[in-house]
Amino acid sequence: MSNYAKKNISTKQPPSRQETRIPRENGDQERSQRNQTPPSERTQTINGSTLLDFSLPKENRLRKPSEFRCVYEHGKRFEGRFVTVFLLPSETSFQRLGITASKKAIGNAVQRNRAKRLLRESFRLSRSELNDLDGKYDWVLNARRSLLRVKLDQPLDEFRKILEKVKNNELKLNKGEGNLVSAAK
16 A cells, blocks of 8 residues: 555544434335325226237237238238238138238338237227128238328228228128129229
């Protein structure tokens, strides 16, 4: 140690303070008491019927390229401003969904993920309309670039209009006017 340090820096420990925090039964008595219960003890009410009742399990998704190809080749195409829908009658007991958002059509990964979220949410929010359909279908939703400039309400309205077209085509089918693949326009 240098002479300066020996003269100016103390090596003695300061005496401990006796007036440090004193534990009390109810914590800090100086804090004002609130009439509310702490947030952790409140009951959380979530409207589960609208938020949590529609999940998309693996069996309800189109996952293999061959499944997408089959829908593209044999299904019916519906054009929209925000989405192109390909639809093929399915032999399953539920609707199946596949979503595509290509790099060429949409752009970078952030934009593609947003487009897929919007389409997935449109499909989820149209659950009652999907259940009103007579048949079960494999759906492929292709995102278009214009989808990135809007909020959820416009793609949702467009998807519901396409569902109405599908419903009308089913009514034509029930009257014996051909099959869905050739009857839809």
